[in-house]
Amino acid sequence: MNLRAAPRNAFPYLLTAAGGFLLAYLLIFLFAFPAEVIPDDADVPNVVGLMYADAAQRIEKAGFQAVQGESRFHPRAPEGTVLQQDPPAESSQKRGIDVRLAVSAGQRSAPVPQVTGLSEQQARVSIANAGFELGTVRREASDQPRGSIIASTPPAGEVLQLPAVVNIVVSDGPAIVIAPDLVGRTLPDARSMLEQIGLRIGGVGRDTSSFQPENTILSQSPPAGQAVSAGGRINVTVSRFPPVAPLYVPPRPDSQPR
Numbered sequence: 001m002n003l004r005a006a007p008r009n010a011f012p013y014l015l016t017a018a019g020g021f022l023l024a025y026l027l028i029f030l031f032a033f034p035a036e037v038i039p040d041d042a043d044v045p046n047v048v049g050l051m052y053a054d055a056a057q058r059i060e061k062a063g064f065q066a067v068q069g070e071s072r073f074h075p076r077a078p079e080g081t082v083l084q085q086d087p088p089a090e091s092s093q094k095r096g097i098d099v100r101l102a103v104s105a106g107q108r109s110a111p112v113p114q115v116t117g118l119s120e121q122q123a124r125v126s127i128a129n130a131g132f133e134l135g136t137v138r139r140e141a142s143d144q145p146r147g148s149i150i151a152s153t154p155p156a157g158e159v160l161q162l163p164a165v166v167n168i169v170v171s172d173g174p175a176i177v178i179a180p181d182l183v184g185r186t187l188p189d190a191r192s193m194l195e196q197i198g199l200r201i202g203g204v205g206r207d208t209s210s211f212q213p214e215n216t217i218l219s220q221s222p223p224a225g226q227a228v229s230a231g232g233r234i235n236v237t238v239s240r241f242p243p244v245a246p247l248y249v250p251p252r253p254d255s256q257p258r
Helices: 005-032 052-061 120-129 187-197
Strands: 041-043 065-072 082-086 092-094 098-104 109-111 133-140 149-153 159-161 165-171 176-178 200-207 217-221 227-229 233-239
Touching (some): 052 082, 052 098, 065 082, 120 133, 120 149
Parallel strands (some): 065 098
Antiparallel strands (some): 082 098, 149 165, 217 233
16 A cells, blocks of 8 residues: 555545535525625615606615605606605615605696685685685776675686686775765764775864764765765864863962062
């Protein structure tokens, strides 16, 4: 037996045994600790702006699960477009986690509310509650009560995409107003009454000879029943008590100089 040839003949067997041992050790290590050996993280792809179907496909291709989240109206994004994603794009995450996608419900639309016949304040509230913004407020003479809405643009019932603006026309009352009877009313009461129908108090005269309560209207011009242009003035005369003269009190005798 050649002793020198023995180690050479045994070397292949030793190499094979060592390789087998290392392979078995590696397999056991991979089986017991797979996460620590094989990286399981990946960057979340950016899918904002894509349609949901395309976004979900890209998410799943990267090793994640696409989940549809909230749906909300958007003034510009078409319906079904991804608006937001969570976790955010380009962030490193574990594969297999859910990526929640918020999508657009499209542009919100609503019908223009019926405001004809309402007061200006009521119309403002109705327009805001319907999701619109109030545009121009124009005033026109009409046979409708002063301050009521006589028209809107666009008209009631028309469906618009929001945000949108609704313009209104407010009645200034008729162009010709019949002067009401003011005699016997107080000056503040008469002023309020005239303002409601589109007229105003003009000159105010004073009559100190009347026994009517102070500030009572005694006469008016133009008289009650006469036609007056809208915005015109009615002059009135009101009762006014003259100032009371101070009583003369003679000086006491002891207060006269000696």
